[in-house]
Amino acid sequence: QTVVTQEPSLTVSPGGTVTLTCASSAGEVTSGYHPNWLQQKPGQAPRALIYSTANKHSWTPARFSGSLLGGKAALTLSAVQPEDEAEYYCLLWFGSSWVFGGGTKLTVL
Amino acid sequence: EVQLVESGGGLVQPGGSLRLSCTGSGFTFNEYWMTWVRQAPGKGLEWVANIKGDGTERHQADFVGGRFTISRDNGKNSLYLQMNSLRGEDTGVYYCARQGGFPYAEASSWGQGTLVTVSS
Secondary structure, eight states: OOOEEEOSEEEEOTTOOEEEEEEETTBOOOGGGOOEEEEEOTTSOOEEEEETTTEEOTTSOTTEEEEEETTEEEEEEOSOOGGGOEEEEEEEEOSSOEEEOOOEEEEEO | OOEEEEEOOEEEOTTOOEEEEEEEESSOGGGSOEEEEEEOTTSOEEEEEEEOTTSSOEEEOGGGTTTEEEEEEGGGTEEEEEEOSOOGGGOEEEEEEEOOSSTTSOOOEEOOOEEEEEOO
């Protein structure tokens, strides 16, 4: 059973920069895993932010960016806004199934 | 505007069955892979299954086993999840999402979810 691991929680100050990561128990995360990043706020459905490592949806704010970093998928938020406080999930494709990471609770404080 | 509306959730006893539906609008339904994702109360997201636009290819999570079946009726712009032998751990909100043209394509649009409660 493949496990996808994210930081359980991170805290960032408004206006700051933070990087969330997504690791696979199967080894290095590459573009072939088609990393996706989603945001979820309490009581709401998930909202897609990033797909295929670094591609943004039309609604994704410019301050969000995706990349591969040190064998992991990464989501970087720059100039963080208070409304960015949320749970963030990565999603990796393992050839015949998707697996979500456990989520990172981002606090803006 | 892409819209996805789930329905069919509710209270069901352990061992029971339920069929969830997801109706899509604002896009050509049969051109897109569709997926189901669930979320237990207070827990993270868990992928359940997805299905190709023409219904000829499906993938599912290991935990599904033979209990859940994903299907679609393109004539009704509808996606389904038949859930049998339900257990307490199947309790949660079930979301449908629209992907792109490949099984690994992005899940760009999401419904608001339907709540399934498995309890006696």
